[in-house]
Amino acid sequence: MNIKTVAVKIPEDCNVIIGQSHFIKTVEDLHEVMIASSTQVKFGLAFCEASGDCLVRHSGNNEYLQLVARKNALEVGCGHSFIILLKNAYPMNFLNTIRQVPEVCTIYCATANPVEVIVAETEQGRGIIGVIDGFSPKGVESSEDVVERKDFLRQIGYKL
Numbered sequence: 001m002n003i004k005t006v007a008v009k010i011p012e013d014c015n016v017i018i019g020q021s022h023f024i025k026t027v028e029d030l031h032e033v034m035i036a037s038s039t040q041v042k043f044g045l046a047f048c049e050a051s052g053d054c055l056v057r058h059s060g061n062n063e064y065l066q067l068v069a070r071k072n073a074l075e076v077g078c079g080h081s082f083i084i085l086l087k088n089a090y091p092m093n094f095l096n097t098i099r100q101v102p103e104v105c106t107i108y109c110a111t112a113n114p115v116e117v118i119v120a121e122t123e124q125g126r127g128i129i130g131v132i133d134g135f136s137p138k139g140v141e142s143s144e145d146v147v148e149r150k151d152f153l154r155q156i157g158y159k160l
Contacts, residue, residue, distance in 0.1 A: 006076050008083070009068055015091050017084040017110045018117065018131060024049060024057060024080060031059040033097045033106040034084070041089035044069040050079025050125070062087070078126040080105075086107050109133045118148065128146040 010016050026047050032044045044065030046058045056073045065085045072083050086094070091110030095100040100103055109115060111140070113134030120129050153159040 002019065002121045003129065004119055004121070006119055007115050008072050008076070008115040008117060010115065011016040011065065011068055011087070012110065013114045014065070014085050014087045014113060015089075015110065017086070017091050017094065017107065018115070018128075019082050019098070019107040019127065020078075021047065021080050021082055021101075021103045022104045022105055023079065024052075026101070028048070028055045029101045029103065030084060030098065032138050033094060033101060034086070035061070037097055041094075042087040043084055045082060045092045046070045046073035047077055047082040048073050048077065050133050062140075069101065076119060078117075078119060078128045081128055083115075 008018070011021060024047075027045065030045050031046075034041055038134070040063060042062040042069065044058065044060035044062055046066070046069040047057050048056050049057055056070055057087070058066050058070050060069065066089065069083050069085045088105070095107065095110055098107065107129045108117075108128060111133050116132040118129040118131065120127050150159070
């Protein structure tokens, strides 16, 4: 078995959701989740089919984000994995609904941080072991940092 990391390309001002699913229907269901959850979101999604034709299936409402999602999916190359790139919205607005999609098994990450996917490869194919999301901690927040965090969440409307 070979293990490697694949850096995911995330366009500026975008977020990414990476997960695993189990059926070709994933493409349509995830598209519907994105459209139904936000009228402003721009997105592209790609799904690596793990049997049959083994194609990268794709959809979205933004051609550029679809292109980047397809390229990322090909680079990661893990069966039944999916990548959603989104702009003008945050992943937290979609995650609960994505988890409710019957064929979704796992969500590895949802972030705007740099992401590396840890991939294991055998003679059969590739699988995602996990992800590296962002950077390592540099310390522990101070009482001033706590105040800043709480103020920020209220400024952007996520807490009252």
